[in-house]
Amino acid sequence: MNGHKPAEPVIEVRQLSNRFGDHVVHEDLDLDLLRGEILGVVGGSGTGKTVLLRSIVGLHTPSAGHIRVFGEDLTELPSAKRSDIEQRFGVLFQGGALFTSLNLQENIAVPLIEHAGLKRPEAEQLARMKLGLTGLPPEAATKYPSELSGGMVKRASLARALALDPEILFLDEPTAGLDPIGAAAFDRLIVTLRDALGLTVFLVTHDLDTLYAACDRVAVLSQRRVLVADRLDVVAATDDDWVQDYFNGPRGRAASQAFSAHNTHPTHRNREQ
Numbered sequence: 657m658n659g660h661k662p663a664e665p666v667i668e669v670r671q672l673s674n675r676f677g678d679h680v681v682h683e684d685l686d687l688d689l690l691r692g693e694i695l696g697v698v699g700g701s702g703t704g705k706t707v708l709l710r711s712i713v714g715l716h717t718p719s720a721g722h723i724r725v726f727g728e729d730l731t732e733l734p735s736a737k738r739s740d741i742e743q744r745f746g747v748l749f750q751g752g753a754l755f756t757s758l759n760l761q762e763n764i765a766v767p768l769i770e771h772a773g774l775k776r777p778e779a780e781q782l783a784r785m786k787l788g789l790t791g792l793p794p795e796a797a798t799k800y801p802s803e804l805s806g807g808m809v810k811r812a813s814l815a816r817a818l819a820l821d822p823e824i825l826f827l828d829e830p831t832a833g834l835d836p837i838g839a840a841a842f843d844r845l846i847v848t849l850r851d852a853l854g855l856t857v858f859l860v861t862h863d864l865d866t867l868y869a870a871c872d873r874v875a876v877l878s879q880r881r882v883l884v885a886d887r888l889d890v891v892a893a894t895d896d897d898w899v900q901d902y903f904n905g906p907r908g909r910a911a912s913q914a915f916s917a918h919n920t921h922p923t924h925r926n927r928e929q
C-alpha cells in the first residue's frame with residue numbers, strides 16, 4: 657500500500673442490507689476499502705460479491721445501510737453530487753462490455769467524449785495512450801473486439817475503465833476465462849497500474865492465484881456479511897469451513913506454495929517497508 661500506514665478508508669460500507677423479495681443477500685454488512693490497497697473480495701457463489709460491487713458503484717440501490725465514499729454518504733447525496741463521485745470510479749465488468757460495433761480506440765473514446773467533453777480526435781489519441789497503458793500494441797487500436805483474444809479484450813476493457821483517470825478501480829472477476837499465463841500477466845498489470853497511477857482497487861475474484869499475486873488484503877463474504885477482511889495469511893487461518901476448503905484445499909495450497917517460493921506476495925513487500 658505504498659508504505660502509507662495506517663491508510664485511511666476511501667470507502668466505508670456500514671450495515672448494508674440487500675434483499676430481493678424474501679431472499680436476503682446482505683445483512684448488516686460492514687467493509688472498508690483503504691486508500692492505495694488492492695482488496696480481493698471472495699466468497700462462495702451467490703454470496704453477493706457482485707451485488708456489493710454494484711451497490712457501491714451506484715448500479716444497485718441497497719435495501720438499507722450506508723456507503724461513504726471519500727467521506728461522503730452516497731445514500732444521502734443528491735444525484736448530481738453522487739454522479740460527481742461516481743466519475744472517480746472505473747469499473748471493469750465481467751465480460752468486459754465493449755461495444756462490438758466500435759473498434760478499440762472508438763470504444764475507449766466514448767467516455768472521453770461523453771463525460772470529459774473531448775473532441776473525437778483528441779479522445780481517440782488519449783484512447784490510444786490508455787490502450788498502451790494496459791500493454792496493448794499500437795495496431796490493436798483499430799481492431800474490433802471480435803478480432804481479439806480474450807486477454808486482449810480484458811486489457812481493452814481495463815483501458816476503458818481507466819479512461820477518465822479514476823481513483824478507485826472496481827474489477828469483477830478480471831481473470832475469469834483467461835489461461836493461467838494470461839491471468840498471471842493480468843494480475844501483474846493490476847499491481848503495476850496501482851503502483852504507477854496510485855489507484856485503490858476493489859477486486860472480486862474466485863482466482864486464488866490473483867489473491868496471492870495481487871491483493872494486499874482479502875475480504876471473505878459469508879452468511880450475508882463480511883466474515884473477515886485482513887491480510888491473506890490471517891484470512892487463511894480463519895476458523896470457517898468455507899475458508900478452510902478454499903484456502904487450504906489442494907488449489908489453495910498450490911497457489912500458496914507457488915507464491916511463497918518466489919516471496920512476491922504484496923504483504924511480504926509491505927512487511928519489509
Ligand SMILES: Nc1ncnc2c1ncn2[C@@H]1O[C@H](COP(=O)(O)OP(=O)(O)OP(=O)(O)O)[C@@H](O)[C@H]1O
Binds near residue numbers: 703704707708
Ligand atoms: N437483480 C436481481 N434480482 C434478484 N436476485 C438477484 C439480483 N441480482 C442478484 N441477485 C441474487 O443475489 C445473489 C447474489 O448474487 P451475486 O451475483 O452478487 O453473487 P456473487 O457472489 O457475485 O456470485 P458468483 O460468484 O457466482 O458470481 C444471488 O442469489 C443472485 O441470484
